[in-house]
Amino acid sequence: MEVKKLKMSMTNVLKSDLKKILLDCGIQPSFQRLAIFEYLYQHDVHPTVDMIYRSLSRDIPTLSKTTVYNTLNLFIKKGIVTGLTIEENEMRYDYNVKPHLHLKCTKCKKIWDIKCDASFSNLNLIEGHRILEKQVYLKGICRSCLKKQKK
Numbered sequence: 196m197e198v199k200k201l202k203m204s205m206t207n208v209l210k211s212d213l214k215k216i217l218l219d220c221g222i223q224p225s226f227q228r229l230a231i232f233e234y235l236y237q238h239d240v241h242p243t244v245d246m247i248y249r250s251l252s253r254d255i256p257t258l259s260k261t262t263v264y265n266t267l268n269l270f271i272k273k274g275i276v277t278g279l280t281i282e283e284n285e286m287r288y289d290y291n292v293k294p295h296l297h298l299k300c301t302k303c304k305k306i307w308d309i310k311c312d313a314s315f316s317n318l319n320l321i322e323g324h325r326i327l328e329k330q331v332y333l334k335g336i337c338r339s340c341l342k343k344q345k346k
């Protein structure tokens with residue numbers, strides 16, 4: 196019971212923080228936009244539009260796939276979400292906008308965030324080229340799949 200209470204208050208704090216982030220970049224935090232933003236924040240597996248829509252439309256029956264898509268594009272334009280095209284045919288969305296590397300697991304298809312060192316994140320010139328965006332994609336087998344293999 197205590198744990199449940201604590202979890203609920205944490206969710207509330209989080210919601211108001213997320214709302215503030217939206218407001219700070221000039222986005223009207225409608226119920227649906229906030230729900231999409233919150234989903235991305237809580238699911239760091241880089242979901243697709245479909246994954247977000249399928250999960251949220253259970254609770255928000257008025258939500259359309261187009262709204263999810265348009266909202267994500269707005270978030271990208273404002274710089275609070277990054278779009279990843281690790282596979283040509285699918286766009287994945289990422290709340291974490293700090294530079295980091297991505298590892299796509301060839302077994303479970305999840306995309307994991309990999310921290311990169313500060314020297315890489317602060318690098319703006321590489322061999323005389325100016326860097327505007329850093330996206331590094333790694334492919335491999337993630338630690339949870341490796342663990343399963345060992346069993």
Ligand SMILES: [Zn+2]
Pocket residue numbers: 300301302303304305336337338339340341
């Ligand atoms: Zn895996």
Ligand SMILES: [Zn+2]
Pocket residue numbers: 241289291295296297307308
């Ligand atoms: Zn990421």
